[in-house]
Amino acid sequence: MMQNNLYKAKHRLWLEVLFASFAVNDEAIKSRLYEFSLIAFRHMKWIGNEILACGNDYNYDRDAMMLYKRESVFELVQALKNAVAKTQALYPQTPLGERLRTDDAYLMEYLSQILKDSGNNKEITAFGMQRKWENKNLDKEQIDALTMFLFEESYKEYELILVYAYMQARTDIALHYNVFEDLVAESHFHLKSFGNMMAKMGILALPRELHELTYHIKDLNQFVHDGIAEEEAAKEMCRELSSAVKDEELSKFFDFINFQESYHIELMKKLL
């Protein structure tokens, strides 16, 4: 029978793979690890569904998790490999368990391939706290604003992914299910964007753990209204940041995110 400890382990592994993808500078490895992180997230979803089908429940608790603040790609990949290996023992002897095992075996093989090429062993700069953006001349005020924005929004996107996924798993209304699916996908993209930006600035950090008060939603209408207000606030932050950061490329990016938030509001209205 699927249990919460497996869900917690997969939640942890999803974050480990995801944040490893943010931390690595090599675009090919980054992209591949990100794909594996999405697979791990689907694993979470399936495990969660089986737990619910058994009449049990899962939560988003994390046991004292820290990021792998490693200095080289090899150190990070080795740590990740160990984490994947450790999780394998928890998989049940079911079709889903078999799928989890074979996916992870392929991930392990990919990690092993990275370790065979010494050219991959580059320095990790994602945790250096240098707070600089290469090739961009941002002053301290702009860097501070960008830093705060990234911390606020990376947590918020992580929160939204988990809250929407939690609600998606518990709805039997097709429209709601589809809206949550879209919102989760959108937040994945935003978290990826912000996580990579944090890594670029040397401030990559794990979003804080969600308390159940955040995802045990008792009133969907209130939740949607609060969510719309939050999206409006995020749009305002994007607007402010876009005008504060005197860089065309970054300004365009924040405008782009701002427009995406507008459509999230429309999606959320469908839940009312």
Added chain:
Amino acid sequence: MIRIFNPILVCIRLKRTKIHLKLHTKRSIMDNIQLPEGMNPEVLSHLMNPQNYGKLEHASGVGVAVDEKTGEYVIFYTLLNEGDTIEDVRFATNGCQDTVVVGSMFTEMIKNNSTSFAQEAIQKMNAKLGGASPQQQICADMVLSAFVASMINYENLQEGKKEEMHVLKMKESCEVQDDAK
């Protein structure tokens, strides 16, 4: 600037906890209380790795401060030992990063200290918040109120009342920011 953080309100809440405030005549370490001022390395460190974040099993008291207008909350877990010392604390929030930084700093400040020290810390923080932005004041108020709520919960449990957690509703909301600027 509209003064949103209300020291009188906190004092009233403190009286409700029936914890007697013992004023120290000598200058305490709380004279060195630091609040988030800009993006310095200490603030960045609290942002990247908030201290005492999460849940605490077997807490003596659990308190929540909630802003009903925005749905933001802070939940505070306090574990007291027999000698009135705050043995351990945890907090969690769905609020902004200011709340996280204040919560991280405040919990570090009161952990392994007495409840009277904690109350003095609240008053000191309160005094220092006069110069903070309205949003920081509200965020800090939520953290402090959640701690106070945890103490109320502790006392209610001591009196035999059945209460999973004590909830305090915030009078001021983060939504007022535009008016306050």
